[in-house]
Amino acid sequence: MENRLLEIKDLHVSYGSVCALWGVSLHVPEGSIVALVGANGAGKSTLLKTIAGMNRPKNGSILFSGKHITGLTPEAVVNAGIAMVPEGRKLFARLTVKENLELGGYIPRARPFIQKSLEQAYELFPLLKTKSNQIAGSMSGGEQQMLAIARSMMSRPTILMLDEPSLGLSPLVVKMMFELVEELNRKGMTILLVEQNIYQALKISHYAYVIKTGKIVLEGKGEQLLSDPEVQNAYLGTME
């Protein structure tokens, strides 16, 4: 059996009396890209936020490298090695590119390596180096998404969770973004990808889960799900 880096067992999350997740179980093997797809309001972001420690689960457990991280605070989760790129990027818009990156490496575990992490970020995104003193809010959408990813990489994570990285980007930039995710994965990063752009997400992922109204309704290899008639009907429309 492959090495389960992140494992979620029977997770229940509710906002007040409204139940958002009903017993979700999934796992992310080390070194893979796992996609979590589904329509608006299905519970994708709720799941990521719960893993990141921003929501408290009512029930169930989250295991990271075999250790319980259920109910930890967000900064403790980041320090454990789980980084999240939040939906809508959430950059520090008035700060410079470099300051944004420095803030990404704020946790104690990453602090000693901050200079090295910066160099690596600039190597991965040469564009960010040329704009390092620019105000983050003044960059284009694609550049901002790059910065958001680079910022979360500054915490030197072992798993990267991306919440809708293609949101609000032009088709060409979306394509670039998915290529980037693949490149990060080739370099050894484990990725949990949440997407509404189901076609692209399934294409690059090794394994995928389809979530619907707080429950996992389908799972399988990315390519497999793409050719699944049910998925095609429900989420992709008729192709071609």
Next chain:
Amino acid sequence: MKNLKPITSVVLATLLLGLIPFVSDSEKSYLVYFLFLTFCHIVLTQGWNLVAGYTGQVSLGTHAFFALGAYTTAMIWRADLFSWENYYFDPVTMILSGLVPVIFALAIGIPLLSKLHGDYFALGTLGFGEILKVVCIKGGQFTGGPIGIMLPSSVYTTMRPHYWTALFLAFLATGVVYFMTKSRVGLALVAISEDETAASSSGIYILKYKVLAFAISAFLSGLCGSLYAYYLFQVSPEGFLILRWTLYPVLMCVIGGSGTVVGPILGSLLMTAVFTVTSIYLPGIHPIFSGIIIILVMLFMPNGIIRLWKKGV
């Protein structure tokens, strides 16, 4: 080397201002009193600036910490706590008067800041001030009730120590804000005010930094309260637990430019001058003119005076 320039100019300005009591007669001229009051406002304004301008949490409890500092000084003096000959401008008493508000800031800051945001935090701190006011008025012997605690004013000889201490505290407060913002801590504070979700998903322990800023602000306010107790010689709810000690700093900070180091200084200087001049020349109706000036500044310089020079800072 570029970074040394503002520090040198502030140090020089402080030294020059320190000479004023030698030039101007501190007992007769209004200048020394005016600058004393301005420096006190700078201390409170910088404290508020650190919490609101940098972490984005609007506190309305400055007067509570200011009063706690004053009451601590008065109580130590009255109780003759250390059996010393002199409590007048005693550094130990003053530092303790800064630390007592810090304890209260931690006690109310941790529950308030972990649960409440924005307006609710503001109301929470305001509520703390009101509770403290009731406690002080009903406190009987311990707090001196509505009359407060009278201190032996016979020790007063001149205004000079007040002036220099206020100048030093204003310098200290500005220095604290400057070095906090230049450090890694400052970056975290700005990140929190920009976007709390992003800050916490970057691994910043939000509560710790908010409480830290709140406690430092309480320390500065407490020191200032102690100093003001040495000036009034009567520590009462009416003199200290009034909203002017919260509203003036808020006003001065916003008008000068919150979230900057120099803005609060400019705001304090300008508004203390406005309040002073209008109350001398337009007695009785001066709040109207002060109000008009506030509205004009907010209309034409919504981000504070400082941002007229530094666009986009």
